[in-house]
Amino acid sequence: MMNFLLILTCSVLSGQLTYTLNNSLNLGAVIASSLVSISGGLLIYTPVSEVLQETLPLVIMGASFVGMASEEIAARNRIIILSSIFFGILFYCTGVFFEGFGGSLGTTAAIAFFASLGFQQLVFKKGF
Numbered sequence: 001m002m003n004f005l006l007i008l009t010c011s012v013l014s015g016q017l018t019y020t021l022n023n024s025l026n027l028g029a030v031i032a033s034s035l036v037s038i039s040g041g042l043l044i045y046t047p048v049s050e051v052l053q054e055t056l057p058l059v060i061m062g063a064s065f066v067g068m069a070s071e072e073i074a075a076r077n078r079i080i081i082l083s084s085i086f087f088g089i090l091f092y093c094t095g096v097f098f099e100g101f102g103g104s105l106g107t108t109a110a111i112a113f114f115a116s117l118g119f120q121q122l123v124f125k126k127g128f
Contacts, residue, residue, distance in 0.1 A: 008088040014066075017067065019068075023070065033061075036064040
């Protein structure tokens with residue numbers, strides 16, 4: 001349970017930080033995601049369990065893909081937060097299930113992002 005909460009926390013922080021760097025600081029999607037991913041990669045050198053040393057950098061990198069969305073598509077932070085939560089849940093539940101499908105992290109991030117957009121459309125009845 002603790003690992004799951006840590007995965008969700010890292011996922012939300014990574015997605016939100018990438019979105020902020022991308023849109024608020026105008027660094028661009030690729031540079032923002034790269035900065036967050038490199039920072040997450042440094043977690044390999046922290047004194048946490050071996051499982052988390054291997055998992056958290058992947059979670060951070062994958063969730064940074066969610067934060068690459070532009071303000072035109074994701075005008076509100078709640079989309080990024082919801083997408084990051086979906087990403088964390090999908091990552092935790094599927095692990096390497098999407099391996100070989102154009103990159104498991106990117107595929108999982110895309111599924112999470114589009115699911116949250118659809119969820120928002122259904123909840124707020126804006127239509128498609």
